[in-house]
Amino acid sequence: MGILDFANPTRFMKLTQLVLPWLVGLCAIAFAVGLYMSFFVAPEDYQQGDTVRIMYIHVPAAWLAMMCYSIMAISSLGTLVWKHPLADVSAKCAAPIGAAFTFISLVTGSLWGKPMWGTYWVWDARLTSVLVLFIMYLGLMALWRTMEDPIKAGKAAAILTLVGALNLPIIKFSVDWWNTLHQPASVMRMDGPTIHPDILLPLAVMAVAFTLLFFVIHLMAMRNEILRRRVRTLRLRAASAARPAGGSATLQPAE
Amino acid sequence: MDRGDRRVFAGLSFSLESGNALVVTGPNGVGKSSLLRTLAGLVSLSEGSLNLEGGQSERSVAEHTHYFGHQSAVKPALSVKENLAFWRDFTAPAHVSNFDPKEYGAQDILEDLGIGHTSELPAAYLSAGQTRRLAVARLFVSPRPIWLLDEPTSALDANSEAQLIDLMNDHLRRGGMIVTATHTPLSLSPLQSLRLEALSIEDLAPLEEIG
Amino acid sequence: MSSWALSLFQRELRLAVRVGGGALVGVLFFLAVVTVIPFGVGPDLNLLARIGPAILWIGALLATLLGLDRLFQADRDDGSLDLILMAGRPLELVVLIKCLAHWMATGLPLVAAAPVLAIFLNLEPTAIGAVTLTLAAGTPALTLIGAIGASLTVTLRRGGLLLAVLVIPLTIPVLIFGVSAADAAVNDPVPFMTPFLILCSLSLISLVVGPFASAAALRFSSD
Numbered sequence: 001m002g003i004l005d006f007a008n009p010t011r012f013m014k015l016t017q018l019v020l021p022w023l024v025g026l027c028a029i030a031f032a033v034g035l036y037m038s039f040f041v042a043p044e045d046y047q048q049g050d051t052v053r054i055m056y057i058h059v060p061a062a063w064l065a066m067m068c069y070s071i072m073a074i075s076s077l078g079t080l081v082w083k084h085p086l087a088d089v090s091a092k093c094a095a096p097i098g099a100a101f102t103f104i105s106l107v108t109g110s111l112w113g114k115p116m117w118g119t120y121w122v123w124d125a126r127l128t129s130v131l132v133l134f135i136m137y138l139g140l141m142a143l144w145r146t147m148e149d150p151i152k153a154g155k156a157a158a159i160l161t162l163v164g165a166l167n168l169p170i171i172k173f174s175v176d177w178w179n180t181l182h183q184p185a186s187v188m189r190m191d192g193p194t195i196h197p198d199i200l201l202p203l204a205v206m207a208v209a210f211t212l213l214f215f216v217i218h219l220m221a222m223r224n225e226i227l228r229r230r231v232r233t234l235r236l237r238a239a240s241a242a243r244p245a246g247g248s249a250t251l252q253p254a255e
Numbered sequence: 256m257d258r259g260d261r262r263v264f265a266g267l268s269f270s271l272e273s274g275n276a277l278v279v280t281g282p283n284g285v286g287k288s289s290l291l292r293t294l295a296g297l298v299s300l301s302e303g304s305l306n307l308e309g310g311q312s313e314r315s316v317a318e319h320t321h322y323f324g325h326q327s328a329v330k331p332a333l334s335v336k337e338n339l340a341f342w343r344d345f346t347a348p349a350h351v352s353n354f355d356p357k358e359y360g361a362q363d364i365l366e367d368l369g370i371g372h373t374s375e376l377p378a379a380y381l382s383a384g385q386t387r388r389l390a391v392a393r394l395f396v397s398p399r400p401i402w403l404l405d406e407p408t409s410a411l412d413a414n415s416e417a418q419l420i421d422l423m424n425d426h427l428r429r430g431g432m433i434v435t436a437t438h439t440p441l442s443l444s445p446l447q448s449l450r451l452e453a454l455s456i457e458d459l460a461p462l463e464e465i466g
Numbered sequence: 467m468s469s470w471a472l473s474l475f476q477r478e479l480r481l482a483v484r485v486g487g488g489a490l491v492g493v494l495f496f497l498a499v500v501t502v503i504p505f506g507v508g509p510d511l512n513l514l515a516r517i518g519p520a521i522l523w524i525g526a527l528l529a530t531l532l533g534l535d536r537l538f539q540a541d542r543d544d545g546s547l548d549l550i551l552m553a554g555r556p557l558e559l560v561v562l563i564k565c566l567a568h569w570m571a572t573g574l575p576l577v578a579a580a581p582v583l584a585i586f587l588n589l590e591p592t593a594i595g596a597v598t599l600t601l602a603a604g605t606p607a608l609t610l611i612g613a614i615g616a617s618l619t620v621t622l623r624r625g626g627l628l629l630a631v632l633v634i635p636l637t638i639p640v641l642i643f644g645v646s647a648a649d650a651a652v653n654d655p656v657p658f659m660t661p662f663l664i665l666c667s668l669s670l671i672s673l674v675v676g677p678f679a680s681a682a683a684l685r686f687s688s689d
Contacts, residue, residue, distance in 0.1 A: 049675040080682070130637050139632045146622055156618045160632060163614055163679045167636050170668070174639035179658065181646060279685050295686040318554035326545025332484040333477065344473035347554030393549075 001158060009226050012086060016219045017142055023216050030209035039203035054112040056202055060210035062126075065133060068214065070100030072140075073087035073165040075159035086222070088154030089229075091161060093221035099137035105130055126180035129172050136164050180225060261431035268303075269449055273353050273400070276433040276443040277425070281451030288324070290451070291403045294434060295322040303383075305403075309352050319349040320401040325409075327390035331379035334362060335389055337369065338378050344397035354430040356398035362393040367416065383410045391419060404425065404435040470555055474563050479649030481540075482571030489575040492529045495540060496637065498527040500583045511588040518587035519597045520649035523641055524584075526576045526601055527608060531633055533572045534612040537564065542620050551688055557681040565606075565613050565676065573605040580586055596658065600665060604644040607669040610676030611636050617683035638670050641681035 036242045039214035045052035079086025109127050110120040121127070140157055145151030271277050279287045284359070294305065296317025315376045321430070329338050336369045339361045364370040375380060380390060382443040387410045394402055407414045423433055423443055433443065485487070503521050504514060514521075542549040549562060580601050584594040615633035619625030647661035 131637060135631075136635045139635065142628055142631060143618065146625075146628060152621070152686065154688060155689075156683060159683050160614070160618055160687075161681050163636065163675060166675060167639070168641045170671075171635070174642040174664075177661075178642045178646065203655075292548075294624070295548070296552050299689060313585060314554060317552045319602075320552065322552060324545055326543075326546065326548075328549050330477075330481060330544070332481055335475070337480065340478045341473055344550065345470045345477075345553050346472070346549070349554070453533040459628065 009086060011078045013223060013226065016223055020216065020219055023212060023219070024218035027209060027216050030205060030212055034202060034205040034209040036203055041198075042202045043198050045241075048115065051112060051194040052220050054088045054108050055199075056206045058105055058108035058112060059203060060207045061101045061108060063207055064210050064214050065098060065102040065130065065226040066206050068094050068101060068213070069133065069137075069161075069165065069168070071218075072098065072161050076165075079154055080162070088151075088158060090218070091158060091224050092154065093159075093218055095137055095140050095144065097133065097141075097217050097221065099141065100213070102130060102134040102137055106134060123179070128179070129175045132171055132175070133168070139228075140164075150232070175232060177211050260390075262349075267383075267451075269355065271432055271447065273309075273432055274427050274445070275432045276348045276395060276427055276435065276441075276446050278441065278443070278446060278448045279434065279436040279451065280448060285451040287451060290406050291322065291324070291434060291436055293313055294401075295320055295403050296318070297322070306366055307351075307414070310400075311349055311351065314347075314349060314398050315400075317322050318347060319399055320403050321346075321393050321394045321397075321399045323390065323394060323402065323407060325405060328393075329378045329386050331377065334375055335365065335378050335381070336374045338389060339392055339396060342393045346393075346397040346399075348397045349399045354398075354400040356429055356431070357395075357425070358398075359395040361392075361396055364392045367422070369415065384412060384415060385414075387411055388415060391422075395422075400431050402431065402435075404433060404437075406437055407435060408437070408439060441451045456458070470553075471559065471563055474560065475567050478564055478567030479571060482568060484578045488644050489581065492533045492572045493575045493579045496579055497526045497583065497673040499593050500586060504586075515588040515593075518584060518589045519593060519600075520645050521587060522580055522583060522597050522601070522646050523604075523648070526580070526605055527634075528630075529576055529619070530573060530605060530608040531615075531637075532626065533631045534568070534609070534616045535629050535632075537568055537613060537616040539616070539625070540629060541668060542687070547620075547684070548688060551685065557684060558677040561613060561617075561677040561680045561684070562673075569606050569609045569662075573609055577601045579606060580596055582598075590652060593648065593652045598646045599649045600644045600662065603662070604640050604665050607640045607672040608637055610669075610672040611640070613676050613680045614683065617680040617687065620684065622689050633685050640672075641666065643668060655678060 034056070038053055042053065042056070072091045075087045075091035075094065078084040079091065106127065109130070113122055113124075114120050115126075140160060143157050143160060144153050145176050147156060270276070279290060281287055287296060292318070293300060296315055296456070307316045307319055310316065310319050329341075335339070343361060359367075362371060362374060365374050368391060370381070370385050370388050370392075373385065378386065378389060404423075407419060407423075410417065420442060423441075427433060427443065427445070435441065435443075478522065500521055507513060517561070541550060550555065553560075573578060574586065577598060580598050581594050584597055589597065610628070610634050614628040614636075616625075619629045642660045643665040646656070647658055647665055650656050650661055651658045
């Protein structure tokens with residue numbers, strides 16, 4: 001079964017209906033285990049104390065913020081190159097989720113920053129890049145909202161997503177460069193070069209839990225979007241029933 | 256053919272010989288303009304194809320056509336001559352075997368259309384009818400065999416309308432083709448007509464395919 | 467340059483100069499932004515000299531972006547865009563030429579105005595030269611990246627603000643290296659050429675990406 005078999009939205013709806021309860025269950029278990037491990041099993045940091053536990057939310061959220069953009073970029077390729085009917089539904093639904101995870105990672109980052117740096121916000125290279133990513137997500141969502149026709153909006157957003165995907169590494173590089181230029185000595189690193197397994201394991205479980213959460217929300221949002229588009233089509237048809245639209249043709253030679 | 260997420264046509268098929276005109280008629284909103292925009296390559300086909308026999312193979316069908324829509328594409332800030340000269344230089348001409356266009360200079364066609372005296376003026380000073388005639392002039396300075404005319408005679412008085420119809424008939428005699436959507440009958444010959452009817456509900460895309 | 471390209475270039479330049487004061491409004495906006503900043507941060511000349519290149523760059527960025535919303539919209543409003551799409555000319559080149567003409571009419575005057583405005587900000591002669599040079603190398607990139615936003619928002623009636631929101635994140639690298647190069651000429655934490663060459667490479671990248679993305683967006687917009 002290739003990816004094109006999911007091209008039919010009806011088949012997609014049936015399949016996701018089957019898969020979703022299992023995904024929800026898995027996600028709940030992963031969160032239960034992950035949260036237990038990060039609160040009770042993982043050791044506290046000898047310097048930061050319990051605040052280090054913010055990491056178990058912050059790092060997976062940041063990871064998802066980036067994964068979500070990759071999924072949007074792949075979906076955009078799907079829209080523009082393979083013209084897959086579900087691709088732009090997928091991209092459109094991923095954007096708000098990505099924005100939410102980016103927001104969580106910004107908030108947890110600044111909450112973590114308060115005890116570490118003594119202030120909620122530092123123009124640290126990572127935080128700054130994530131902030132730029134956040135603005136890009138919001139811009140894409142604004143583009144989707146302002147365009148009336150979902151197909152056109154999808155294509156426009158796909159182009160912007162891909163340009164953004166090309167640009168993100170450049171932005172990351174320039175922000176890093178800018179950061180080292182302005183504060184050469186005091187570069188804070190949130191995670192050391194080596195991570196102890198006691199920390200790594202809960203972190204990995206939390207990352208899995210967040211990824212599952214993403215897929216659950218993403219699939220649910222896609223189902224909603226498909227239904228929303230069907231409603232829109234039915235309304236358009238209701239409008240055109242009153243006034244004939246569309247055409248079939250008869251060709252007749254003139255006398 | 257789909258317009259955004261709205262299906263406009265299904266099962267439409269016709270052919271047109273060189274030297275013939277096709278008048279597209281039908282009720283409002285049936286998709287006459289959309290048909291012309293599709294032929295002009297501005298709206299893509301969801302199914303089906305367009306073919307031009309004897310056309311330049313390296314060019315698309317749309318690049319053999321002149322599209323003349325409701326908007327005049329005239330820049331008020333440029334002079335009449337500058338407006339016309341731009342479209343002459345910018346639009347790639349298309350030469351096909353059995354189409355023999357008359358060579359018009361920019362000034363000649365302006366004279367023929369009765370706006371020769373305005374050529375040095377900024378187009379902002381033209382009346383609606385004069386602007387329309389300037390837009391028509393574009394079809395003559397860069398030869399292309401197929402003309403797609405959407406309500407070509409709107410905003411024209413009886414005199415200029417007759418003049419335009421003469422020019423259109425001349426284009427047909429030289430082996431050109433015209434597809435036009437109109438409410439007013441035009442005395443073109445030879446003439447074929449295509450009537451667009453309302454689409455029945457069975458022809459619409461099944462709901463299951465809408466994502 | 468072939469004749470159609472030259473013809474398009476002339477038309478764009480004429481329109482830019484004749485319609486709505488063209489270049490002048492952009493420069494006036496630039497002047498207004500630069501003037502308003504000392505009222506915000508105070509008239510401390512040392513401070514102004516330190517942040518001067520940044521002020522000039524941000525002013526030029528905003529002036530460029532705000533002037534871009536009509537780049538394709540004016541042609542769409544009167545039907546010219548349809549004809550341009552079916553003219554049989556490579557759309558990527560058409561976009562590039564339009565951007566070039568737009569930059570000549572609005573970007574170049576900003577570059578020319580920068581040395582004058584730099585005097586208000588107490589910049590040293592080397593810094594003035596460096597800022598002008600970086601603006602000359604970097605503003606084409608702003609126009610080309612902005613063209614992507616302009617073609618994405620071409621169908622929207624009030625697309626100007628959205629254009630700026632969409633484009634500003636993409637212009638951050640240009641801003642960073644432009645300002646860094648201008649700073650480096652005076653303060654030398656790094657040699658001037660390092661950020662300046664990166665800035666030039668960003669302009670070259672946008673020379674490719676801008677027209678392609680923008681042409682793709684324009685093709686979809688007519689649908």
